[in-house]
Amino acid sequence: MLPARFELHRPESLQQALALLATLGDDATAYAGGTELLIAMKARVLRYAHVVDIKRLPELHGIRIEDGSKLVIGALSTHHQIARDPLVLQHLPSYAELSDNIANIRVRVAGTIGGNLCFAEPHADPPALLCALDAVVVLAGKDGRRRLPMAEFILGEFTTAREEGELMQAVEIPLPAPGSRSAYRAFGQLERPAAGVAAACHATPQGLAWRFWAGALCSPAARLQALEDSCQGLPARDVPAVIIEHAPAAVAALEVQDDLHGSADYKRHLATVLALRAAKACLS
Numbered sequence: 001m002l003p004a005r006f007e008l009h010r011p012e013s014l015q016q017a018l019a020l021l022a023t024l025g026d027d028a029t030a031y032a033g034g035t036e037l038l039i040a041m042k043a044r045v046l047r048y049a050h051v052v053d054i055k056r057l058p059e060l061h062g063i064r065i066e067d068g069s070k071l072v073i074g075a076l077s078t079h080h081q082i083a084r085d086p087l088v089l090q091h092l093p094s095y096a097e098l099s100d101n102i103a104n105i106r107v108r109v110a111g112t113i114g115g116n117l118c119f120a121e122p123h124a125d126p127p128a129l130l131c132a133l134d135a136v137v138v139l140a141g142k143d144g145r146r147r148l149p150m151a152e153f154i155l156g157e158f159t160t161a162r163e164e165g166e167l168m169q170a171v172e173i174p175l176p177a178p179g180s181r182s183a184y185r186a187f188g189q190l191e192r193p194a195a196g197v198a199a200a201c202h203a204t205p206q207g208l209a210w211r212f213w214a215g216a217l218c219s220p221a222a223r224l225q226a227l228e229d230s231c232q233g234l235p236a237r238d239v240p241a242v243i244i245e246h247a248p249a250a251v252a253a254l255e256v257q258d259d260l261h262g263s264a265d266y267k268r269h270l271a272t273v274l275a276l277r278a279a280k281a282c283l284s
């Protein structure tokens with residue numbers, strides 16, 4: 001089916017795009033790679049009289065290090081660009097690996113990180129790892145920019161803290177301290193992940209400090225704090241056994257629904273296995 005008729009706008013700068021979105025209000029939507037939006041518009045699940053193509057906005061492009069302390073990924077970076085970017089590969093190989101495993105090559109070359117996060121489809125890979133890495137999203141609106149921790153950006157299925165007329169400009173990820181490790185493991189039988197778990201660890205005077213976040217099986221992604229506490233400060237060799245013992249209780253606390261990807265129990269079980277795999281990848 002074709003989408004309902006709409007007018008296409010092609011602003012050349014962020015300022016122009018924000019002005020257009022402010023004028024057109026909820027009759028308009030932003031269009032980046034179109035991998036989610038066009039499917040929904042063709043199915044007539046979403047209808048907009050105006051579509052604002054944001055692909056030409058220079059302010060949303062590029063991947064760079066800023067202040068020597070954070071990796072800044074422009075919202076229009078495609079999963080494919082991120083997976084191959086030398087800075088991402090050098091500083092956050094776990095995020096490059098995640099990006100390289102999203103969907104298929106057709107989706108990766110068109111789909112953007114901004115589109116993934118703003119659409120907030122629950123079965124997505126990036127949110128869990130971005131939360132574990134303490135990422136921040138940069139939102140631009142007509143009154144200026146604001147920064148929001150990734151953990152506060154997605155509020156639930158297809159729902160975010162983005163205000164009407166705001167555009168995501170970038171995702172900022174603090175550069176990991178030397179010796180830090182992170183990994184993301186996911187599993188699914190359909191195109192999107194049924195469950196995914198991100199693990200991150202860094203050395204402290206009290207031993208290894210851990211972060212665990214589960215995603216895709218629940219929305220928003222959820223921190224597995226009880227599992228973190230169980231692993232805190234343990235020698236590396238003891239961590240796998242403790243995860244096997246404590247992960248089931250940690251994931252039992254998640255709000256998970258049965259869906260096409262599997263039953264809630266099945267996805268919770270997947271998450272326990274994925275937590276172990278992600279932790280082992282950090283320790284390897």
Ligand SMILES: Cc1cc2nc3c(=O)[nH]c(=O)nc-3n(C[C@H](O)[C@H](O)[C@H](O)COP(=O)(O)OP(=O)(O)OC[C@H]3O[C@@H](n4cnc5c(N)ncnc54)[C@H](O)[C@@H]3O)c2cc1C
Nearest residue numbers: 030032033034035036037103111112114115116124125168
């Ligand atoms: C077949 C298929 C398989 C997939 N598999 C996976 C998978 O395995 N793992 C995974 O994580 N994801 C998966 N995805 C989702 C994929 O990652 C997203 O479709 C893609 O990243 C969306 O980006 P886009 O640029 O195409 O967004 P668009 O379709 O252009 O936009 C999506 C939504 O976000 C809004 N938007 C886009 N950019 C911005 C911005 N900068 N600021 C504000 N709003 C914005 C749009 O208005 C729209 O509402 C899959 C998708 C498909 C179609």
